[in-house]
Amino acid sequence: MPDPAVAAPADGPVRRSFGRLRLVFLFAALAVLPYLLSYSQQEIAVLLVINVLLVSSYRLLTLTGEWSLGHVVIMGVGAYASALLAKRLGVPVPLSLLIGGCMAAGTAAILSFPLFRMKGFYFLIGSFAAGEIIRLIWKRFTDPFGGPKGLKRIDAFPDIDTGFLSIDFYEPVNYYFLALVVVSASLFVLYRIERSRIGLTFHAIHWQDRLAESVGVDTFRYRTLAFVIASFFAGIAGGLYAHYVGAVNPTRFSVDQMVYVLVWAIVGGTATFHGPILGVVVLTVINEMVLRGLGLDTARPLIYGAILILSVLYLPDGLESLGPRLRAWLQRRRGGPAAAGGEAA
Amino acid sequence: MDLLWQTAINAMYAASYMALIAVGLVMIFGVMGVINFAHGELYMAGAYCVVFLYAQEKFPFLLSVAGGLIFVGIVGLLMERALFRPLRKNPLGGLIASIGFLLILQTLAVFGFGRRMGHVPPSTHGKIEIFGAILTYQRLFVIVVAILLLAALWTFLKRSKFGWALRACAQDAEAASLQGISMNQTARIAMFIGAALAGVAGALTAPLVSPTPYIGHSIIVTAFIIIIVGGIGSLEGAVIAAVLYAFVHTFVTTFFDGVIANIVGLALMLAVLVVRPTGLFGAKERA
Numbered sequence: 001m002p003d004p005a006v007a008a009p010a011d012g013p014v015r016r017s018f019g020r021l022r023l024v025f026l027f028a029a030l031a032v033l034p035y036l037l038s039y040s041q042q043e044i045a046v047l048l049v050i051n052v053l054l055v056s057s058y059r060l061l062t063l064t065g066e067w068s069l070g071h072v073v074i075m076g077v078g079a080y081a082s083a084l085l086a087k088r089l090g091v092p093v094p095l096s097l098l099i100g101g102c103m104a105a106g107t108a109a110i111l112s113f114p115l116f117r118m119k120g121f122y123f124l125i126g127s128f129a130a131g132e133i134i135r136l137i138w139k140r141f142t143d144p145f146g147g148p149k150g151l152k153r154i155d156a157f158p159d160i161d162t163g164f165l166s167i168d169f170y171e172p173v174n175y176y177f178l179a180l181v182v183v184s185a186s187l188f189v190l191y192r193i194e195r196s197r198i199g200l201t202f203h204a205i206h207w208q209d210r211l212a213e214s215v216g217v218d219t220f221r222y223r224t225l226a227f228v229i230a231s232f233f234a235g236i237a238g239g240l241y242a243h244y245v246g247a248v249n250p251t252r253f254s255v256d257q258m259v260y261v262l263v264w265a266i267v268g269g270t271a272t273f274h275g276p277i278l279g280v281v282v283l284t285v286i287n288e289m290v291l292r293g294l295g296l297d298t299a300r301p302l303i304y305g306a307i308l309i310l311s312v313l314y315l316p317d318g319l320e321s322l323g324p325r326l327r328a329w330l331q332r333r334r335g336g337p338a339a340a341g342g343e344a345a
Numbered sequence: 346m347d348l349l350w351q352t353a354i355n356a357m358y359a360a361s362y363m364a365l366i367a368v369g370l371v372m373i374f375g376v377m378g379v380i381n382f383a384h385g386e387l388y389m390a391g392a393y394c395v396v397f398l399y400a401q402e403k404f405p406f407l408l409s410v411a412g413g414l415i416f417v418g419i420v421g422l423l424m425e426r427a428l429f430r431p432l433r434k435n436p437l438g439g440l441i442a443s444i445g446f447l448l449i450l451q452t453l454a455v456f457g458f459g460r461r462m463g464h465v466p467p468s469t470h471g472k473i474e475i476f477g478a479i480l481t482y483q484r485l486f487v488i489v490v491a492i493l494l495l496a497a498l499w500t501f502l503k504r505s506k507f508g509w510a511l512r513a514c515a516q517d518a519e520a521a522s523l524q525g526i527s528m529n530q531t532a533r534i535a536m537f538i539g540a541a542l543a544g545v546a547g548a549l550t551a552p553l554v555s556p557t558p559y560i561g562h563s564i565i566v567t568a569f570i571i572i573i574v575g576g577i578g579s580l581e582g583a584v585i586a587a588v589l590y591a592f593v594h595t596f597v598t599t600f601f602d603g604v605i606a607n608i609v610g611l612a613l614m615l616a617v618l619v620v621r622p623t624g625l626f627g628a629k630e631r632a
Binding site: 067114117118120121122124126128129130132133136137139140254255259262263266298299300301304305306307308312313316 | 380428
């Protein structure tokens with residue numbers, strides 16, 4: 001990486017190998033995880049992995065400073081496209097997933113013409129309107145979208161059977177690993193994009209769009225690029241969802257679901273790559289372990305709403321800011337002027 | 346011809362309650378700079394006040410509507426104090442906090458009244474005929490009250506000292522506070538009125554719509570369309586756009602179907618956003 005701004009803090013050789021070691025441990029833990037869970041918890045783990053991709057792709061869009069309310073609908077475009085391709089045209093499933101992602105990206109490319117004439121509130125509401133239109137089209141046109149009931153019996157991933165090795169993707173464990181591979185690869189790409197020149201430009205557009213324009217950055221094109229890339233991965237997440245659950249309907253991609261994505265991203269914090277992932281994991285665990293355990297299922301929206309409000313009021317930088325804050329607090333308690341100066345950020 | 350005239354009468358009814366909702370939303374935005382996403386749920390809260398006071402506890406209808414107005418106004422004050430005041434520097438944060446509040450109100454309604462439609466018996470059964478078109482008293486009542494309330498609001502805003510302060514804050518909050526206008530006091534009044542208007546719209550229409558805890562969704566979509574088409578900071582624009590949208594929506598619903606009408610409304614809003622983001626009646630500098 002020639003870019004000094006990106007490489008500066010984290011890239012000592014020691015730090016880097018430490019980071020790699022952490023990654024190895026993380027993957028080892030993720031590989032063991034499903035065997036420690038019950039069947040229904042395995043199913044939740046699959047959805048969690050898919051949601052990680054959804055919220056991470058959403059973060060790429062927020063890098064340019066725009067908050068969309070249509071991201072879940074874009075995910076739905078991928079889901080519907082992949083499902084219809086497999087069901088109606090007999091396209092093999094892994095391929096249909098990829099085409100679904102491309103359809104979601106294409107939809108975003110078309111939508112960017114009206115939407116990126118707006119900023120801020122206007123973009124938020126515009127993306128909401130565009131998403132609702134797409135959703136109403138699914139609802140209204142029974143052929144081919146299946147109307148309010150949506151599509152059912154969507155083809156699953158084909159089994160792999162090579163004599164000595166056979167994998168049945170109806171099993172949540174197997175689908176978990178499949179999703180894990182796809183999502184990890186996608187996250188890697190998203191991470192590289194953010195650390196590339198393009199990603200830096202996204203940041204520049206967020207904080208200083210006039211300045212970026214004045215040095216020759218075409219902000220419209222870069223905003224569109226962020227939107228298209230984010231939508232592609234949202235579409236992939238949608239396809240993964242459709243072929244796992246086997247059914248999609250317009251309600252599944254309604255604005256209520258979008259609220260959950262917002263909550264994950266905001267509670268986790270969008271300043272770093274891992275923030276939204278942290279948000280979705282922590283909230284899903286709270287939701288499944290605590291709320292379901294206590295039988296508080298009906299109260300779920302209330303608790304999510306309260307968490308959202310509290311984090312906007314008291315933790316505006318998200319859960320990710322807890323670590324550094326805690327460290328700073330500990331150092332302050334230990335005193336010592338050198339320590340206090342060390343981790344100011 | 347009869348159908349056209351009847352549809353126009355229906356559209357007038359729709360326009361009257363939509364105008365109440367949209368004007369409330371614009372008032373909140375004007376003074377606080379926050380889009381209140383929970384506005385649809387304030388409407389829902391007003392409707393459930395009537396479900397509770399009128400349908401369950403058998404209070405008179407008018408009293409129940411007044412109860413809804415005051416209750417939802419107080420909910421508005423609560424929102425101002427708990428959410429929008431601490432987040433005044435952060436309008437996007439205010440919007441997101443209002444989404445959180447929306448979820449809370451929805452869940453409370455589910456706890457209190459269940460998920461199913463609340464049934465409210467009509468308060469009168471009478472109807473009048475206007476050149477062959479039928480207008481029930483229930484709907485006429487909504488139209489009359491909406492016009493009275495909006496007229497009262499207009500006089501209040503143009504004549505009273507509070508009204509001047511309110512408009513001053515909407516134009517330039519800093520300059521207004523330099524003139525000795527209390528920002529907090531003004532925000533409270535605006536929030537009370539804005540929320541109460543949504544609440545009274547819900548209360549008035551409760552016998553006509555069968556409220557559910559999730560009714561706020563379609564209301565907020567409608568309100569967004571109206572305030573965008575009318576220009577996001579303009580009260581007059583909101584009223585005119587409410588009439589315009591009500592006519593378009595009612596006619597398309599009658600001659601095609603409801604889903605198509607929603608698509609047309611949203612497409613109208615997108616078109617306005619693209620061509621003229623300040624809305625048809627908005628001030629230029631709000632771009």
